[in-house]
Amino acid sequence: MRQDTNNLPDVVYDVRGLNLWYGETHALKDVNLQILKNHVTAIIGPSGCGKSTFIKTLNRMIENVPGVRTSGEILYHGRDIFDKDLRVEELRTKVGMVFQKPNPFPKSIYENVLYGPKIHGIKNKQLLMEILETSLKASALWDEVKDRLDDNAYGLSGGQQQRLCIARCLAVQPDIILMDEPTSALDPIATSRIEELINRLKKDYTIAIVTHSMQQAARISDRTAYFLLGELVEYDYTERIFSNPRDQRTEDYITGRFG
Amino acid sequence: MEFEAQLLQQLEIEKDREIINRRPVRIDPARIRRRVWLNNLLQRVFSLSTAFAIAVLAILFYQIISQSIGWLDWQFLSSNLSIFPEKAGIWGAIVGSIGLILIVIPVTIVLGVSTAIYLEEYATEGRLRDFIRINLSNLASVPSVIFGLLGLSLFGRILHLGSSILAGGLTLSLMVLPIIVVSAQEAIRAVPGFLRDGSYAMGASKWTTIWKVVLPIALPGILTGSILSVSRAIGETAPLVVLGIPALIMRVPTSVMDDFTALPIQIYYWTLDSVLTREYANLASATIVVLLLVLFLMNSIAIIIRNKFQKSY
Ligand SMILES: Nc1ncnc2c1ncn2[C@@H]1O[C@H](COP(=O)(O)OP(=O)(O)O)[C@@H](O)[C@H]1O
Ligand SMILES: [Mg+2]
Numbered sequence: 001m002r003q004d005t006n007n008l009p010d011v012v013y014d015v016r017g018l019n020l021w022y023g024e025t026h027a028l029k030d031v032n033l034q035i036l037k038n039h040v041t042a043i044i045g046p047s048g049c050g051k052s053t054f055i056k057t058l059n060r061m062i063e064n065v066p067g068v069r070t071s072g073e074i075l076y077h078g079r080d081i082f083d084k085d086l087r088v089e090e091l092r093t094k095v096g097m098v099f100q101k102p103n104p105f106p107k108s109i110y111e112n113v114l115y116g117p118k119i120h121g122i123k124n125k126q127l128l129m130e131i132l133e134t135s136l137k138a139s140a141l142w143d144e145v146k147d148r149l150d151d152n153a154y155g156l157s158g159g160q161q162q163r164l165c166i167a168r169c170l171a172v173q174p175d176i177i178l179m180d181e182p183t184s185a186l187d188p189i190a191t192s193r194i195e196e197l198i199n200r201l202k203k204d205y206t207i208a209i210v211t212h213s214m215q216q217a218a219r220i221s222d223r224t225a226y227f228l229l230g231e232l233v234e235y236d237y238t239e240r241i242f243s244n245p246r247d248q249r250t251e252d253y254i255t256g257r258f259g
Numbered sequence: 260m261e262f263e264a265q266l267l268q269q270l271e272i273e274k275d276r277e278i279i280n281r282r283p284v285r286i287d288p289a290r291i292r293r294r295v296w297l298n299n300l301l302q303r304v305f306s307l308s309t310a311f312a313i314a315v316l317a318i319l320f321y322q323i324i325s326q327s328i329g330w331l332d333w334q335f336l337s338s339n340l341s342i343f344p345e346k347a348g349i350w351g352a353i354v355g356s357i358g359l360i361l362i363v364i365p366v367t368i369v370l371g372v373s374t375a376i377y378l379e380e381y382a383t384e385g386r387l388r389d390f391i392r393i394n395l396s397n398l399a400s401v402p403s404v405i406f407g408l409l410g411l412s413l414f415g416r417i418l419h420l421g422s423s424i425l426a427g428g429l430t431l432s433l434m435v436l437p438i439i440v441v442s443a444q445e446a447i448r449a450v451p452g453f454l455r456d457g458s459y460a461m462g463a464s465k466w467t468t469i470w471k472v473v474l475p476i477a478l479p480g481i482l483t484g485s486i487l488s489v490s491r492a493i494g495e496t497a498p499l500v501v502l503g504i505p506a507l508i509m510r511v512p513t514s515v516m517d518d519f520t521a522l523p524i525q526i527y528y529w530t531l532d533s534v535l536t537r538e539y540a541n542l543a544s545a546t547i548v549v550l551l552l553v554l555f556l557m558n559s560i561a562i563i564i565r566n567k568f569q570k571s572y
Binding site: 010061091096101106169170 | 372383384453454456458459462463464468471472476503514
């Protein structure tokens with residue numbers, strides 16, 4: 001990987017020689033990549049290339065799938081997340097995740113946002129209200145829901161539900177947010193609202209986002225990683241990936257001449 | 260190259276259009292008539308089957324209710340057993356049945372739900388778990404007499420509980436436990452995985468996720484299954500007969516260690532003795548009405564819970 005070693009931005013994740021198997025299926029092959037602080041990193045590639053697998057490995061959610069094996073290292077702020085002494089629960093308070101299909105709990109909007117803070121032991125009513133408001137404001141949902149915080153989250157539209165899930169994630173105050181195709185279940189208007197949101201969140205958070213839309217990657221990301229058949233083919237500045245890719249396979253994919 | 264591809268595509272379209280214009284699917288009106296006729300016939304067969312079931316039920320109810328008229332009154336509910344039919348009542352049996360329920364509910368729900376949680380959420384997938392699962396389903400279909408025998412040797416003889424309410428309650432709990440475990444497992448399994456993921460992704464531990472997300476959603480299903488199982492337990496006679504519940508108990512039980520009688524037991528003995536004393540048949544019918552009312556009530560509650568909380572994701 002080409003890297004400007006002189007003024008290197010902070011590295012949040014340093015993935016080194018990561019391999020992953022589902023039983024016999026070799027789903028990630030020797031992946032090396034660094035996710036940089038306050039950057040939006042897009043992960044693109046054809047379906048089945050291992051995008052979801054990769055992003056779920058970063059917070060070890062992948063371990064909920066039986067029969068998964070990994071090798072290699074993933075350093076999160078310099079600490080190997082596969083380390084025996086590391087508690088995944090603790091890691092996941094720092095690494096939030098937003099899923100493909102909005103998955104709010106069948107509870108009120110209020111309970112959804114404060115789920116994280118409450119299970120982590122925050123009881124102070126005033127603090128909880130502060131967290132509620134800032135999280136909903138940061139996810140651009142506050143104005144739409146401030147008068148119906150006690151309503152069930154299932155009454156919201158798909159786009160609102162996804163922003164609620166982002167708010168729920170922000171309420172734990174993570175450093176980095178992992179998103180797995182967060183707009184693929186949404187209409188174009190809801191999608192552009194989420195994209196605007198990501199642009200704003202970038203100031204305070206690091207974001208890694210899987211997307212199957214190259215336009216989306218081009219619009220919102222600083223760096224783009226192109227995966228193919230479990231391999232990281234190319235990882236570079238987004239403009240460079242889209243204007244002047246170095247690998248023929250990347251170029252084929254970008255230009256839609258993909259086989 | 261480009262041109263060739265276009266040409267090929269054009270040819271494909273032409274071929275498809277030719278097939279469409281030919282209309283190769285021929286419809287046979289006679290066949291449609293036969294199908295419609297079969298449908299009408301089956302519709303009648305099915306409605307007759309339903310009518311048959313309803314008729315049997317109606318006859319049964321008619322017989323029981325007509326026999327119980329004049330016998331089912333406050334005096335019958337509130338007095339204790341007696342060998343004289345006019346003075347006999349089922350207060351003792353009601354107390355016995357309530358005692359059984361009070362043992363069965365906590366024992367089965369605590370053990371059953373814990374087991375279901377373990378099997379669904381904690382046990383790692385593998386042969387052992389499959390083995391336990393299959394055998395739980397098998398246990399759920401073991402005849403109740405067998406559980407009576409198990410209760411007799413385990414609680415009655417080894418633990419010296421005799422034929423007390425405690426022995427009866429624990430025996431019925433054993434009988435009901437597999438059913439509760441299986442239904443609770445189903446309720447837990449029906450909670451979508453993406454909701455668990457939402458919780459885990461925020462750093463929740465497994466237990467927190469179970470307690471805050473899984474159980475609240477599974478609760479209506481668990482309750483419905485539990486109520487139905489418990490209502491099965493209070494209608495059971497066989498295991499209690501095997502335990503050796505005495506035929507005639509004059510004393511109303513005051514503790515779980517007392518001997519007791521219960522509603523189904525009383526129905527059983529009165530029906531047996533109705534050859535000797537005609538009026539015992541009326542007492543049995545009156546008791547059946549009481550038992551049926553209790554069962555209807557419990558099943559209605561279960562159905563209301565199920566309908567009220569049914570959700571789709
Ligand atoms: N739970 C699983 N069990 C077995 N194989 C899986 C599982 N999930 C994904 N895979 C395989 O791993 C590969 C990568 O899948 P995934 O990461 O979901 O791809 P993407 O998100 O890029 O579409 C695919 O070949 C897929 O079949
Ligand atoms: Mg995917």
